[in-house]
Amino acid sequence: MPTYKAPxxxxxxxxxxxxxxxxxxxxxxxxxxxxxxxxxxLEEGAKFCEGVLAPLNKVGDEHGCKRSEDGSVTTPPGFxxxxxxxxxxGWSSLSSDPAYGGQGMPHIVALAWxxxxxxxxxxxxxxxxxxxxxxxxxxxxxxxxxxxxxxPKLVSGEWTGTMNLTExxxxxxxxxxxxxxxxxxxxxxxxxxxxxxxxAGEHDLAKNIIHLVLARIEGAPQGTxxxxxxxxxxxxxxxxxxLGKRNGVVCGKIEEKMGIHGNATCVLNYDDAVGYLxxxxxxxxxxxxxxxxVARLGVGLQGLSQSEVAYQNGVAYAKDRLQGRSITGAKNAxxxxxxxxxxxxxxxxxxxxKAFNEGARAFAFWTALYGDLLHASPDEKLREKANDYMGxxxxxxxxxxxxxxxxxxxxxxxxYGGHGYIEEWxxxxxxxxARITQIYEGANGIQAxxxxxxxxxxxxxxxxxxxxxxxxDFIAANEEEEDLVPFTEGLKNAKAWLQDGTMWLMQNGMTNxxxxxxxxxxxxxxFGITALAYMWAxxxxxxxxxxxxxxxxxxxxxxxxxxxxxxxxxxxxDASAHLHKLKSGAGPVMALAAEAF
Numbered sequence: 001m002p003t004y005k006a007p008x009x010x011x012x013x014x015x016x017x018x019x020x021x022x023x024x025x026x027x028x029x030x031x032x033x034x035x036x037x038x039x040x041x042l043e044e045g046a047k048f049c050e051g052v053l054a055p056l057n058k059v060g061d062e063h064g065c066k067r068s069e070d071g072s073v074t075t076p077p078g079f080x081x082x083x084x085x086x087x088x089x090g091w092s093s094l095s096s097d098p099a100y101g102g103q104g105m106p107h108i109v110a111l112a113w114x115x116x117x118x119x120x121x122x123x124x125x126x127x128x129x130x131x132x133x134x135x136x137x138x139x140x141x142x143x144x145x146x147x148x149x150x151x152p153k154l155v156s157g158e159w160t161g162t163m164n165l166t167e168x169x170x171x172x173x174x175x176x177x178x179x180x181x182x183x184x185x186x187x188x189x190x191x192x193x194x195x196x197x198x199x200a201g202e203h204d205l206a207k208n209i210i211h212l213v214l215a216r217i218e219g220a221p222q223g224t225x226x227x228x229x230x231x232x233x234x235x236x237x238x239x240x241x242x243l244g245k246r247n248g249v250v251c252g253k254i255e256e257k258m259g260i261h262g263n264a265t266c267v268l269n270y271d272d273a274v275g276y277l278x279x280x281x282x283x284x285x286x287x288x289x290x291x292x293x294v295a296r297l298g299v300g301l302q303g304l305s306q307s308e309v310a311y312q313n314g315v316a317y318a319k320d321r322l323q324g325r326s327i328t329g330a331k332n333a334x335x336x337x338x339x340x341x342x343x344x345x346x347x348x349x350x351x352x353x354k355a356f357n358e359g360a361r362a363f364a365f366w367t368a369l370y371g372d373l374l375h376a377s378p379d380e381k382l383r384e385k386a387n388d389y390m391g392x393x394x395x396x397x398x399x400x401x402x403x404x405x406x407x408x409x410x411x412x413x414x415x416y417g418g419h420g421y422i423e424e425w426x427x428x429x430x431x432x433x434a435r436i437t438q439i440y441e442g443a444n445g446i447q448a449x450x451x452x453x454x455x456x457x458x459x460x461x462x463x464x465x466x467x468x469x470x471x472x473d474f475i476a477a478n479e480e481e482e483d484l485v486p487f488t489e490g491l492k493n494a495k496a497w498l499q500d501g502t503m504w505l506m507q508n509g510m511t512n513x514x515x516x517x518x519x520x521x522x523x524x525x526x527f528g529i530t531a532l533a534y535m536w537a538x539x540x541x542x543x544x545x546x547x548x549x550x551x552x553x554x555x556x557x558x559x560x561x562x563x564x565x566x567x568x569x570x571x572x573x574d575a576s577a578h579l580h581k582l583k584s585g586a587g588p589v590m591a592l593a594a595e596a597f
Contacts, residue, residue, distance in 0.1 A: 002313045002426035004054040006046035006116045009556060010358065012039060014365045017542040021108070021369070027376040029095075029106045038109050041094075045113045048089065049120035052082050057121040060262020061429045064254075065203070071250040073202040073264045079124060083205040087157030092128050096135060100151035106376075108368040114298060115361070118305035122433050123262030127160055127200045129298050133291040134161025134212050138231070141279040141287040149237055150210055160206040163291050164195040164213040164232075164268065171197075172446050174285065175223040179215040181230060181275060191215050191232055191275040194252070194267065197440070201266030202234075202251035208243060209234040211268070212291065213275060214284050221282065229284035230275035248273035259432030292441060293394055297367070299441045300397035303405030304360045306434035307412075310427065311353040314412030317419075318346050346415055348570075353408040355567040358560070359532035360401050362539055367393045388463035392455050393531070395447035400528030402437035403444060409434045448520035451527070452505055464502060471495045471534055478537075483544050487537040490568040494530040497579045501526050504583050514586035522582035529575040536564040 015021050016035055024030040056078045063076040075083075086092065095110035096102025117125035135154045138146055153159035170176035179193025191213055195201075202209065211232040220226030236244040252267040279287040318341035322332065326342040340346050367389065374386035413420035413427040420427045438444050456464055471491060479488045501523050509516035543557040543564075551557050 001058065002054075002309070002430075003316070004050055004120045004309050005312060006042070006049060006119075007308065007361075008039075008042060008046055010361060011042055011112045013539075013542070013556075013560070014362055015108070015112075017546055018362060018538050019108075019365060019369055021106070024373070024376070027373075029104055029372060029376055033105050033109065038105075041105070041109065042112055042116075044089075045091070045116055048085070048091070049116040052085060053117060053121035053124055056082055056124065056262075058426055058429065060121065060123045061259075061433075062261075064261040065264040067202075067251060067254045071202065071252070073204065073251055073254065073266070075203050075205060075264065076262050079262065080205055082124065083127065083157070086128065092131065092157030093155045096132070096155040097139060097151070100139075100147065101155045106369075106372045108365055108372055111297075111301065111364060111368040115301050115305050115308070115364075118302045119309040121262070122302055122305060123260040125302075126260065126263045127203065127205055128157060130163060130200050130295070131157065131159070131161040133163060133294045133298075134210055136294050137163075137212055137229070137287055137291040138210075138278065140290050141229075142231075146231065146276065146278065149241065150231065150233075153208070154210065158206060159208040159210055160200060160203075161210045161212065162198055162200055163288065163295070164198055164201075164211050165288065166197045167194060168196055172443065174214065174227060177214060177216065177227065179213065179270065181215040181217045181228060181277075183217065187276075189215075189217070189230060189275045189277060191230055191248075191270045191273045193270050195270070196267050197255065198266045198268050199260075199263055199440075201264060201268050203264045207235075208237070211249060212278070212288065213270070214288060215275070217281060224285055226282050227284040228281050229278045229287045231278050232270065232273050232275040236274060258435055259429065260436055293390070295441045296394050296398040296447075297364070297371075299437050300399075300401040301364055303402030303434060303437045304357060304364065305405075306430050306437070307353055307360075307405040307408035308357050310409040310412035310430040310434075311350065311357060313427065313430075314350055314353070314415040315341070318350060318415055321416075323417075340415070349411040349415055351563070351566050352570070353412060355536075355563050355571055356404050356408060356532070358539070358563060359535045359567060360404070362535035363393075363531050364397060364401070366535060366538075367397060385466055388459065388466060391458065392451075392463040392467065395442075395451040395455065396524060396527050396531060398441065399438075399444040399447040399524055400531075402434070403525075404528075406431070406434040406438055444524075445521065448524040449517060451524050452509060452516050452520045456502065456505065461502075461506075468495060468499060471530075474534070474537065478541060481541075481544075484537070484540060486565060486568055487533075487540045490572050491530075491533045491537045494533040494572060494575050497575050498526050498530040501579050501582050508585065512586060514590055518584075518586040518589040519582035522578040526575050526578040526582065529572060529578070532567065533572055533575075536567050540564050 059078055060076040066074045093102045095105050095107050098104040131154050138150055154161055167177050181189040181191050183189055213230045213232045214227050215230055216226050217228050236247055238244050248271045250269050252269045255265040319339050321340045322337040323340050324337055326338050331342045332338045370386040370389045374383055377383050409430045413431050416427055419425045475488045475492055478484050543560040547557045
């Protein structure tokens, strides 16, 4: 049976040593969340995830969700009780606005909590995760009346939320959607159409489900310019907040999926359902993207979470499994064989995952902190930088963390050999669950196109050049620090490769759009590696400082530096290969005629 242990020491190191969040104690959210309180919150969260959610992960995978003939859906055994405990403990309200019943903690704290939830039970975590996305969209774009009607219940977890984009004939190309909205005399709309792949679309965890649905108002322009967003509750809500009759939305089927069986991924049929416009007519994508950007960061975190839990179990197995002898001489002389962790190839797979996990977690936390500063800082220039960074980093976090997370989950399954292929060991579930993260909330290829096609050139490239300048400033400030030289030199090389790739795209991407398309995957990976190189330099600096300030006897800091040097030696060189591939342009990719495939 797989196990999970929350990486609380990593959280404390990142929050206190690397990001030094106490510097922001005068800002909203941070002022009411001193470090001691944050640590207590995360410790309690770890107990819940380890003790309640993790034991249900395999249960959800084996039992799945069941649909009845009336369209109602039952979640796996134990999920409903776990969700009750989840909401009663206040976990659904952690970073939400206190005006609607939230605790108002910094989003970076919620990020750490969400990683624990996803590692312990990814399918379960999607129910409250999607609810928070719906909360964000209504909070930012809803009317005061809509906020009062829906947000307190979403914040408390009494109601849950969804996002409805995809239709049978269109996924990424939302301009083709056919779901229609017919205006009514009372200001509402009648929504009709079918949506597919709707996570948490129907279930028995909450009293109501608030669907956010993209649809086209009759007479609206074709394409994405004519899409509006609507609130469509499962049960209509009266003026007094009481639930009324069932709305015209029903689960037609539950999708049969490769993984995340514990989450009800539904086909939803809308038949004259009552809906309410959120935001402006024909501006629905802008409002929905509020929800999607939150979701994309969350999906990147899911990739990391599956890498983390797979790594933990891979390490435990490698230390326990006796097989063969070390090629440099027996290490377990009194036993029949050595534990497989002595073998270099096992070490390689585990170290790849460990170096990624710790670097990627730092990247996600660093970005989340900018998300907090975007809303809380009084410094206009800092808010501008934070907004730029959130736009630039979101596709990288979504794609790079999920691609590598899936690869690491597969490698940690490989550590088990044949047992990894047997369901009772649980490694298969981590691989299967991780696979969807590369696909939903915008497939990774689309994220790469978004990065090179929209984010790089936004505001004249202001965001990417700010990132380059930040790296340059760090190197200049630390290149004389002898113990940091390997990290500053590695970061200098990575930044130079990323800058080279950026300039190549700027010079060649616009003259032939296929160049940008063919280069996008490798550019995103080059960006991801560079970002992690920066994160490892920041962590190395913090670890060295901690050693000098009384932590010399703590092996944690030495282990951190050893892992960082592994990243420099074994992961960073991949950046150069990605640069060479992206600069080969569209020619090799597009040369073969379609008929020849």
